Amino acid sequence: MPIESSYPPITIPAVDAWTFFLEQPDRDYPNDHVLFVDVATNRKLTYDQLRSSAEKFGRGLQEQWRSRKGDVLAMMTPNTIDIAPATFGALLVGGVVCPLNFMYTVDELASQLTSSKAKGLLTNVACLEVACKAASKVGLPLDRILLVGDGKPTKxxxxxxxxxxxxxxxxxxxxxxxxxxxxxLYSSGTTGGKTDRSLSLLPCIAALLLVPVFYGVTTHTAESEEITMAYIVPPVALALAKAPMVDQYNLKSLQDLHPSAAPVPVGIIKTMHERLGASIRRTYGLSEAAPAVCSQRLEELNNSVGASGCLLPSISARLVSDGNEVDVGGEGDVCLKVPNIIKGYYNNPQATAEAFDAEGWYHTGDVGRFDEHGNLYVTDRLKELSKRPSTVADVAVIGVWTEPRVTELPRAYINGSPHKKLRGGIRFVKAVPKNNAGKIPRRVLVEQAKLEEVEKTVKSRL
Structure with a gap:
């Protein structure tokens, strides 16, 4: 039987993002309420200012660019307060917003501009050189590049x-x-390149109802803006747990922190809680679910250490192993039915068909288990990507946790002649372990890697 969220279901209004966010007559804040703050520049946007700027930009897209519904507007820029009005302006006139990594090279950006068929590109001064070269490479006119943020352009x-x-x-x-x-949206796909992932307006609204949008918080911002809740990434979690500079700031306003994007060790979570006094709630999500699926309950924090929490409202899950549904306590591929799930992979019907089964369940590729309280524990990946030359007979690649970076680095277990150096290390083995189904039980290698690190620590102390 599918596992259902224990929260009451939510009603998703059949409206577009502009209507939902900017035309609510019963909103809880006045027109001069500040919605966005850019701490770096001290710029602020009220509800009225956001709506006015977005409308002007949307009308400009229609009149000056002859923008039509479905036209893609790419955005390659670090966070700036201008992203908000630009995004809503594009959505107002039926545009599609395509956020891109501002660290892209010319070739990477050119590839995304081509595959997305972008009609325009927003960027900032720091990314302008790459943006212009990529645009020229794909035939996007210079007058279709617009700047956001501050700074004097060189073009x-x-x-x-x-x-x-x-x-x-x-x-x-x-x-x-x-x-x-x-x-x-773009993220790493199953071939190691970039995968196009399209979200309809319905998942966009569902995401707004499921989880508010927050970005990485710094100690200065947390103090000056008296931030109460933040979604943080592992490096920020490590800094809040161990960095000496944290003691120089008053962070008493922080009440609720959600580490996400990658697993954060239990030890770091406990240290953060002891140091800050805030509730630390793990969150599980993925790009395809825009982006939250589970979050820990406050009352379950002490009873579900290591878990990613319970299913959020209106979300259903099931665990499948070798085509069979797995009961509570067993492990399997985490499959989801979510109101904020993607429509599919852009112009890739084969990938869409592989991700969704005949009953409409999305297969995440994450292996996990649910306990009797409905908490999800993500334990492995169903399928990992590793590329090898013909000179390597067999190989398994695992992630080895590194404390300084608060992330995993790749380690390869190779049967053959290696020609690449991996930062996580290389181990030569007589045979790569496999189960009866021919699958690699990576957790066996993970435990072996942990044992090796313990032995290394013991030897260093002798």
Whole structure:
């Protein structure tokens, strides 16, 4: 039987993102309420300012660029307060927002611009050189590059705020909240390249209802803005747990921290809690679920150490192993039915068909188990990617935890002649362990790696 969320289900309104976020007559805040703060520049956006800037940009897209519903607007920039009005302006006129990694090289960006068929590109001064070269490579005109943020450009490009229209309102666009795309996301795919993942407006609204959007918090920002809740990544968690500079700031406002993006060791979570007094709740999610699936309950923090928490509202899960459903306590591929799940992989029906089964369940590829209280423990990956030359007979690659980076580094167990050096190390073995189904039980190697580290520590102390 599927495992259902213990929370009451939520009702997802059949409206687009603009209507849901900026046209709610019963909202709990006035027009001059500050919605966004850019700590680096001290710029702020109120509800009225956000709506006004977004409308002007949306009208500018329609009038000056002749933008149509479904046109993709790529964004390659670090966080800036300008992202908010640019995003909502594009969504207002039926555009598709495509956020890209601001660390991309020219070739990587060119590849994404081509596959997304982007009609325009937003970037900042620091990324402008790469943006211009990539745009030139794919035939995107220079006047289709717009700047966000501050700084003086070295190229004759416009700031996004100058793309305005004389019209007082944008032309009406009929948006189907269940079918029309809102976001086109890229992440590492099964071939080691980038996979296009399209989200419709319905998952966008579901995500807004399921989890608020927060970004990495620094000690300065937490103190000056009196932040109460934040979603943090492992390096920030490590800093909050161990960095001496943390003691120089007043972080008493922090009440609720959600480490995500990668597993954070229990020891670091306990140290953060003891140091800050805040509740530390693990969260499990993925890009395809935009992005949260589970989060720990406050009352379960002491009873579910190492868990990723319970299913969020309106989410169903089941565990499948070798085609059979697994009972509570057993391990299997985590499969989901989520209101904020992706529509599919962009222009890749084969990948979409492989990810969704005949009953509509999305197969995450994460191996996990549920306990009797509904807590999910993610224990492994169903399928990992490793590329090998023909000179290697067999190989298994695992992640070895490294404390300084608060992440895993790859370690290869190789039967053959290695030609690459991995930062996590290389171990030569007589045979790569496999179970009766021919699958590699990576946890056996993970435990072996832990034992090797313990033995190394003992020897160093002798």
């Amino acid at each position: 004759p490009v416009r700031h996004f705020s100058t793309l305005k229209s004389a019209s007082k309102s944008a032309a009406q666009v009929n948006i189907n909240s269940k079918e029309d795309l809102a976001y086109l």
